[in-house]
Amino acid sequence: MMHISTKGEYGVRVMIDLARYYNKKLRSLTDISQDEGLPVQYLEQLIKKLRDADLVMSARGAHGGYQLSRPPEEIRMSEVLSVLEGALAPYACLSVNGAEAACGWDKLGSCSTRSLWARLQDAIISTLESITLNELVDTAPHTPIRMPEQQQNIKIQL
Amino acid sequence: MMHISTKGEYGVRVMIDLARYYNKKLRSLTDISQDEGLPVQYLEQLIKKLRDADLVMSARGAHGGYQLSRPPEEIRMSEVLSVLEGALAPYACLSVNGAEAACGWDKLGSCSTRSLWARLQDAIISTLESITLNELVDTAPHTPIRMPEQQQNIKIQL
DNA sequence: ATTAATTCTGAGTGAGTTACTCGGATTAAG
DNA sequence: CTTAATCCGAGTAACTCACTCAGAATTAAT
Numbered sequence: 023m024m025h026i027s028t029k030g031e032y033g034v035r036v037m038i039d040l041a042r043y044y045n046k047k048l049r050s051l052t053d054i055s056q057d058e059g060l061p062v063q064y065l066e067q068l069i070k071k072l073r074d075a076d077l078v079m080s081a082r083g084a085h086g087g088y089q090l091s092r093p094p095e096e097i098r099m100s101e102v103l104s105v106l107e108g109a110l111a112p113y114a115c116l117s118v119n120g121a122e123a124a125c126g127w128d129k130l131g132s133c134s135t136r137s138l139w140a141r142l143q144d145a146i147i148s149t150l151e152s153i154t155l156n157e158l159v160d161t162a163p164h165t166p167i168r169m170p171e172q173q174q175n176i177k178i179q180l
Numbered sequence: 181m182m183h184i185s186t187k188g189e190y191g192v193r194v195m196i197d198l199a200r201y202y203n204k205k206l207r208s209l210t211d212i213s214q215d216e217g218l219p220v221q222y223l224e225q226l227i228k229k230l231r232d233a234d235l236v237m238s239a240r241g242a243h244g245g246y247q248l249s250r251p252p253e254e255i256r257m258s259e260v261l262s263v264l265e266g267a268l269a270p271y272a273c274l275s276v277n278g279a280e281a282a283c284g285w286d287k288l289g290s291c292s293t294r295s296l297w298a299r300l301q302d303a304i305i306s307t308l309e310s311i312t313l314n315e316l317v318d319t320a321p322h323t324p325i326r327m328p329e330q331q332q333n334i335k336i337q338l
Numbered sequence: 339a340t341t342a343a344t345t346c347t348g349a350g351t352g353a354g355t356t357a358c359t360c361g362g363a364t365t366a367a368g
Numbered sequence: 369c370t371t372a373a374t375c376c377g378a379g380t381a382a383c384t385c386a387c388t389c390a391g392a393a394t395t396a397a398t
Contacts, residue, residue, distance in 0.1 A: 024184070024265070024304065028386060031293060038292045050344065064387055066346075083395025084343040099296060134196045134316055135189060138257060145307040149299055158292055186357060208373060222358055224375075241366025242372040 026107070032060050033068045033106035034099070034158070040078060041094040041159045048087030068106060075105040094159060100150035184265075190218050191226045191264040192257070192316070198236060199252040199317045206245030226264060233263040252313035258305055260313070 039054050051069065055062040069088060072078045079091045090097065197212050209227065213220040227246060230236045237249045248255065 026297065026300075027384090034293050034296065052344080061387065063389080067387090070346080080345065081395085082345045082393075084341095085396060086344050086394080088345090135192050138192065138311060138316060139184065141307055141311065142304065145303045146300065149303040153296060153299065158296060185355090210373080219358065221360080225358090228375080238374065239366090240364075240374045242370095243367060244365080244373045246374090 026103075028064075029068055029106045030103050032058075032065065033072065034102060035060065036065060036069060037072070037077070037090070037097070037102055037155055038158050040088060040090050041097075041155045044090050044094055048081055048085070048089055050087040053087070071105050072102075075101070077102065077105065090155075094155035097155040098151050099153045099155070099158075100147055102155070103150060184261075186222075187226055187264045188261050190216075190223065191230065192260060193218065194223060194227060195230070195235070195248070195255070195260055195313055196316050198246060198248050199255075199313045202248050202252055206239055206243070206247055208245040211245070229263050230260075233259070235260065235263065248313075252317060255313040256309050257311045257313070257316075258308035261308060 035058050036054055039058055040049055043049050051062055051065050054060070055065055069078060069080075073080055073088075076091055077097065078088045080086065080088050193216050194212055197216055198207055201207050209220055209223050212218070213223055227236065227238075231238055231246075234249055235255065236246045238244065238246050
């Protein structure tokens with residue numbers, strides 16, 4: 023029911039790749055794309071978000087590329103994913119700063135589902151905050167691969 | 181980033197409504213629709229899933245309607261939401277019976293993001309399993325309302 | 339200087355999903 | 369027989385996703 027889009031999936035893979043080369047050398051998108059098996063031009067879009075959020079730094083021109091702007095152990099998955107998937111709660115029910123306006127139902131005094139989504143959100147956020155980039159690097163042996171067949175969303179089964 | 185669609189949101193609201201009338205009387209969709217402020221014909225689709233999953237029972241004809249097939253305290257939100265949102269993990273990375281085939285990357289020996297999604301899934305499932313219908317009924321005072329403005333997805337902010 | 343390698347940027351696109359609506363068939367109560 | 373309800377399948381406008389395309393800007397190496 024809940025799914026991570028390829029933005030999140032690919033973006034995390036890019037971050038893991040960059041973590042492997044942290045403090046070693048710059049990584050170009052074509053290199054990342056080949057080693058991780060992901061479409062370059064799509065990655066350009068994703069990494070722009072990561073750069074805007076100051077999670078990665080870039081160097082332009084020949085022999086340019088990207089690198090993490092912080093050590094992997096200081097990068098939490100909550101940050102990475104909220105940047106990639108574009109977090110924002112249009113329904114103020116779930117806005118983080120509770121001061122925001124209420125949703126349509128809430129204004130009328132009874133938002134029966136609010137506590138449900140709130141607890142779900144808490145669970146998601148706290149687990150993602152508890153996982154840092156270096157944990158993922160450690161568990162994954164690095165063997166460059168080719169791209170699998172056409173991608174789709176990754177659905178999380180309940 | 182992760183969002184609950186109106187299927188999940190509306191479906192939960194319907195279940196809460198039915199829980200309020202559990203063992204009292206049948207509830208017709210038009211009644212539910214008016215009291216909860218939701219489009220009838222859309223609810224027809226949703227409640228079909230709930231019935232197929234044996235979460236609710238129906239009676240046809242005049243004075244027909246729906247009722248829960250189990251007491252609210254025996255209905256977990258994990259059940260309700262998986263029925264409504266249609267759970268299935270196309271990427272076997274996340275299939276519940278671990279015996280399934282691996283995803284494209286996994287076959288090649290390195291699925292670096294697997295442990296991340298697995299931990300996220302665990303968190304989501306366990307929180308939803310821990311919440312039963314009657315909890316939501318208790319916290320929400322019942323005041324029939326009209327439909328708010330046009331609905332959209334409910335996004336969960338990170 | 340020129341070329342090649344790279345980041346950057348904006349626009350476009352085909353396929354799929356979402357959130358519904360429409361039209362009607364079936365069933366049962368009064 | 370009429371009315372109230374569940375059932376069922378199809379259709380649709382708007383949106384999102386997962387990309388691609390085309391090209392401008394920047395820099396290193398030759």
